[in-house]
Amino acid sequence: MSYLNFQWDLNKAETNRRKHGVTFHEAQSVFYDEFARIIPDPDSSFGEERFIILGVSEEYNTLVVCHCYRGEDEKIRIISARKAEKRERKQYEDCRYA
Template sequence: MVFEWDPEKAAANLRKHKVSFAEAASVFLDPLALTFLDPDHSDEEDREITIGPSSKRRILFVSHCERGDRIRIISA
């Protein structure tokens, strides 16, 4: 999997939630992580929410979308 994110959004997320987007990306490595569609938060693209444990053993709620062959992390 290839991940991408906006660096400014990632910095703001780290300040606000104390979660780096690199840690958020680790949630996708867990085969038991759950992914749901999130139609309420974007009219422009299909957004999803994935919930699962991170590499730091924290349960994270990760908002993301697919852009081609990449997963773009929006918030965590």
């Protein structure tokens, strides 16, 4: 497993945990899911290019994680994370088991 470099705002991480029940520590594990899908998120890209990753976490939750890449070393900055809705889980499963 390769090492990825993550960052996030601590206040935003706590707000996200309270609102969605997902920690950013759990969210970062989705990036190690070999079946995860990354898609551009142009609707949320204001001044920076943002992406959505859909994958399974180390806690076996299917998550949707909004993120961007920062700096020359392209740190992965987690912006938000939530459990996938039913249609999103189906989309992930359809791609994984196709």
